[in-house]
Amino acid sequence: MKAEAAIFYGSRDLRIEDLEVPDPGSCEVLVKVKACGLCGSDIQRILNEKLEIGKPVGGHEVVGEVFRVGGGVEDISEGDRVAVAHRVPCFKCHYCSRGDEGQCELYRRVGVYPGGFSEYMWVSSHNVVKGIFKIPSGVSFEAASFTEPVADCLKALRRAKLRWGDSVLIIGGGALGLLHLQIARVLGADKVMLSDHHENRIKLAYKLGADIAFDSRLQDTRRTVLPETANKGVDVAVIAAPSREAFTQALGSVRRGGRILLFAGFQHSTIRELNFDPSIFSRDEIWFIGSYCYSPADFGEALNLISKGKVKVEELITHKFPLREMSKAVEESRNKDEYLKSVIIP
Ligand SMILES: [Zn+2]
Ligand SMILES: [Zn+2]
Incomplete structure (x- = not known):
């Protein structure tokens, strides 16, 4: 027809x-x-x-x-x-x-x-x-x-082995970031934080249950996250915005042995801008996890x-x-x- x-x-x-x-x-x-x-x-x-x-x-x-x-x-x-x-x-x-x-x-x-x-x-x-x-x-x-x-966020957070009591930082407060925030809570996350650049999203993050939501241009992410995690960094960092800055925030705020969930689909041009010390895999035992x-x-x-x-x-x-x-x-x-x-x- x-x-x-x-x-x-x-x-x-x-x-x-x-x-x-x-x-x-x-x-x-x-x-x-x-x-x-x-x-x-x-x-x-x-x-x-x-x-x-x-x-x-x-x-x-x-x-x-x-x-x-x-x-x-x-x-x-x-x-x-x-x-x-x-x-x-x-x-x-x-x-x-x-x-x-x-x-x-x-x-x-x-x-x-x-x-x-x-x-x-x-x-x-x-x-x-x-x-x-x-x-x-x-x-x-x-x-x-x-x-x-x-369903996408459920699968991704499970792949990131989100556990009861985990602390989570979500980088990017778009629709998917705000879904991750709520689902992390459903799966038992203890402390859920979210960074973004837009006031409307930060407000909504609080409304939807974030412990802390902040503008990462006004407030340093690492300095915001450390006091909330006994100076260790978060157990799970979710990259829900495909930018180099989001990637840097994740690296700076995840704890040793923690998991970085690459949820956002990065453009090829952005991937080329990313650089990090590969010893984070060996010395710091940080996991990178993707999900489809x-x-x-x-x-x-x-x-x-x-x-x-x-x-x-x-x-x-x-x-x-x-x-x-x-x-x-x-x-x-x-x-x-x-x-x-x-x-x-x-
Ligand atoms: Zn989709
Ligand atoms: Zn099959």
Whole structure:
């Protein structure tokens, strides 16, 4: 069937065009998209023109209503409110059997088309079986669209081996930094601190439960963190802003033997600016940990955390746009004094 979808023609030229979306075949589903979060990675891909001209923009933080179901689909009916995982691993390859689902070949392929920046979205049979989660009643579509980013943060903080009683510094108070803050708390962190450059984000960090939130341009990060951690430094530093300055803050504030979680996606040009003494790996036993997307198990748990109010997501939505104003959403994201997160509603 035909659906209106956002098509990429340039960093300032997203057009809404009719796109052919497949009807659901055997064990497949067609979802009417109700909301899709605009991820920082979407914005980066659009602004850096990392998408193909004339191809759909995508959108992976997607929720909607089941519109049509193919034959053989069990437990899912038309009208169900669902969050859809765009990637689902095979659960049986070498990577999957060792808990590295993020590296599974099937996981690397996206099992939906064309993504959430579209009126309708086709879901493959594999994603139908393991990647569709019913949204509890009482949770709005907009809130449920945070399932994917919450699941990402859950996986990342688990990979960073966040433990009960840990002290955590989150560097970067964008939407993902503010999710990390709340999830670190859920996972048992004792002291949670956050640094940023924008007053609105610092205020919100306090509202969402930070022990200390500060402007790292006005206040030295290391000097702020040390007295809070018996002069040792934090157990876990989360880099949630892809800048050299964030990297430097992490190195300066993590304790010996601590973990640095590289959550933000660094640009190649920034990577070249990073320099550090490699003896931090040997002498100081500092761990560097990266993370890619979510594990399927995190998806259901993320939805649960949102529905129980343990992770507050609606406070993070600063903008809502209809699909035809997606370019405006990308433009607004530059204004960091006001922008945190936009949700696109087709
Ligand atoms: Zn994302
Ligand atoms: Zn696999």
